[in-house]
Amino acid sequence: MFISVSKVCLFFALIAQVHSAAKRRKKTYVELHSCDNSGIADEIASYDTVVKDIVDYVTKGPFKGKTYNELAKFVDNFGARLSGTAILEQSIDYMIQLTRDEDLNDIVTEELEVPHWTRGEEKITMLEPRVKDIALLGLGRSVSTPPEGITANVIVFNDFEELENAEEDEVKGKIVLFDPEFTTYGETVVYRTQSASKSAAKGAVASLVRSITPFSINSPHTGSQNYEDGVNKIPTAAISLEDADLIRRLVDRDINVKLNITMHSTFDTKTSRNTIIDLKGTRFPDKLVIVSGHIDSWDVGQGAMDDGGGLFVSWAAPVILKRLNLRPKRTVRSIFWTAEELGLVGAYDYEKQHRNESDNINFIMESDEGTFAPRGLAVAGSQKARCIIGEILKLFESINASTLVEDDSPGSDIAVIIRNGIPGASLHNANEKYFWFHHTEGDTMNVENPEELDLCAAFWTAVAYIIADISEDIPR
Numbered sequence: 001m002f003i004s005v006s007k008v009c010l011f012f013a014l015i016a017q018v019h020s021a022a023k024r025r026k027k028t029y030v031e032l033h034s035c036d037n038s039g040i041a042d043e044i045a046s047y048d049t050v051v052k053d054i055v056d057y058v059t060k061g062p063f064k065g066k067t068y069n070e071l072a073k074f075v076d077n078f079g080a081r082l083s084g085t086a087i088l089e090q091s092i093d094y095m096i097q098l099t100r101d102e103d104l105n106d107i108v109t110e111e112l113e114v115p116h117w118t119r120g121e122e123k124i125t126m127l128e129p130r131v132k133d134i135a136l137l138g139l140g141r142s143v144s145t146p147p148e149g150i151t152a153n154v155i156v157f158n159d160f161e162e163l164e165n166a167e168e169d170e171v172k173g174k175i176v177l178f179d180p181e182f183t184t185y186g187e188t189v190v191y192r193t194q195s196a197s198k199s200a201a202k203g204a205v206a207s208l209v210r211s212i213t214p215f216s217i218n219s220p221h222t223g224s225q226n227y228e229d230g231v232n233k234i235p236t237a238a239i240s241l242e243d244a245d246l247i248r249r250l251v252d253r254d255i256n257v258k259l260n261i262t263m264h265s266t267f268d269t270k271t272s273r274n275t276i277i278d279l280k281g282t283r284f285p286d287k288l289v290i291v292s293g294h295i296d297s298w299d300v301g302q303g304a305m306d307d308g309g310g311l312f313v314s315w316a317a318p319v320i321l322k323r324l325n326l327r328p329k330r331t332v333r334s335i336f337w338t339a340e341e342l343g344l345v346g347a348y349d350y351e352k353q354h355r356n357e358s359d360n361i362n363f364i365m366e367s368d369e370g371t372f373a374p375r376g377l378a379v380a381g382s383q384k385a386r387c388i389i390g391e392i393l394k395l396f397e398s399i400n401a402s403t404l405v406e407d408d409s410p411g412s413d414i415a416v417i418i419r420n421g422i423p424g425a426s427l428h429n430a431n432e433k434y435f436w437f438h439h440t441e442g443d444t445m446n447v448e449n450p451e452e453l454d455l456c457a458a459f460w461t462a463v464a465y466i467i468a469d470i471s472e473d474i475p476r
């Protein structure tokens with residue numbers, strides 16, 4: 001896949017476009033008045049006892065607390081699981097064994113080449129107007145500074161337009177700080193993914209970005225960024241909201257801010273694996289209902305929330321069905337994506353390898369936006385598809401998870417597959433605090449809640465089961 005350095009860059013630039021487009025869309029809550037589900041509503045309603053059985057088994061029965069406990073063992077054992085590391089591969093082996101222990105043996109892994117970026121020593125010292133350490137996290141694939149660091153004055157911009165309008169002389173030789181107001185993640189994250197190349201094109205020597213979060217306890221948030229082809233690669237990092245505000249206030253008072261930035265990193269590629277677990281369908285084994293989450297994480301924090309929770313509810317779905325001896329007509333496939341954080345690399349590979357089977361994907365689901373209390377699904381697909389999913393969601397009123405959000409590009413990894421016209425959904429959950437913890441040292445088991453994880457696992461399992469078992473395919 002990585003034929004040359006410039007191909008690699010192009011590859012990541014393409015990913016960045018899809019990824020940010022996927023995150024930028026507006027969500028609207030739909031009322032599905034105009035649905036005519038008369039042909040299938042009764043059949044769907046008849047699954048109410050199965051839903052109750054699954055919810056009871058997971059929230060009150062033998063599976064109660066299991067998702068949380070298994071996630072905690074996993075997270076405590078492996079910690080962070082950065083793309084390209086041996087720990088990530090060990091964690092994949094562990095998940096395979098954990099699945100085999102449940103007597104699910106239809107497991108394959110698919111190898112692919114993944115980026116391996118390693119963070120070395122990182123330090124920013126404000127030298128003027130006073131000496132102060134600035135908390136930072138380098139962004140994914142950032143290059144190193146020279147050993148003696150980069151020492152330069154700071155210029156602050158709110159947005160790309162301000163940078164575009166600035167004279168080249170004003171920016172040349174400076175450290176650019178982007179200080180955008182957080183609106184939504186989708187709208188704001190472009191300052192993380194694009195600021196290095198945009199600043200370098202104007203002659204900046206390094207770029208910093210206000211962390212992409214609405215809340216902070218002096219915690220910087222890392223994340224991916226993409227160097228454009230043909231533009232000088234400059235070191236790039238996120239700083240905390242507090243330090244961004246401090247620098248902004250100083251600059252607004254016409255006080256010169258001088259920083260010394262030292263960053264070290266390495267970059268190469270390694271082999272990793274997507275993991276595919278099938279609970280084979282009884283009648284249409286080739287037809288797939290996919291549940292998924294990513295197993296890799298950033299190197300900071302523990303990857304408990306992003307995406308340990310999503311990984312474990314997707315692991316739980318075939319496990320719970322197997323334990324309850326519920327075998328749907330279509331195959332329920334659980335996928336653990338690798339290397340999501342460095343650019344949806346596992347999902348791109350799966351899409352390419354399985355393109356000839358894409359007609360067989362009946363519905364694809366992903367949980368990668370938190371596993372707080374489930375609220376429903378964010379659904380992509382035709383109106384007919386959304387009507388059927390909306391009918392299924394009515395079965396989850398007892399756990400308050402009946403909301404259907406219309407979203408043409410839900411999820412991150414699955415967006416790569418959904419853009420081919422395949423219907424799918426992301427777990428819609430009470431994730432208002434998700435971006436407080438996202439990509440920080442604060443992504444630990446303390447963010448996860450056993451009862452909420454149980455509800456997510458039960459919901460995820462029951463939805464996948466019904467879609468895999470009803471008489472109609474989800475229409476395109």
Ligand SMILES: *[C@@H]1O[C@H](CO)[C@@H](O)[C@H](O)[C@H]1NC(C)=O
Pocket residue numbers: 123147148149150151260261262
């Ligand atoms: C910048 O920091 C580096 C690493 O701490 C140090 O070696 C260098 O002397 C510093 N430069 C200045 C101008 O303070």
Ligand SMILES: *[C@@H]1O[C@H](CO)[C@@H](O)[C@H](O)[C@H]1NC(C)=O
Pocket residue numbers: 353354356357
């Ligand atoms: C799709 O292609 C793969 C090889 O790339 C092959 O193993 C698989 O059987 C093919 N599936 C279909 C449905 O043709």
Ligand SMILES: *[C@@H]1O[C@H](CO)[C@@H](O)[C@H](O)[C@H]1NC(C)=O
Pocket residue numbers: 375400403
């Ligand atoms: C149910 O979900 C809605 C949002 O869909 C939320 O506003 C409400 O507080 C939830 N109710 C309970 C009891 O959790």
Ligand SMILES: [Zn+2]
Pocket residue numbers: 294306307340368
């Ligand atoms: Zn994630």
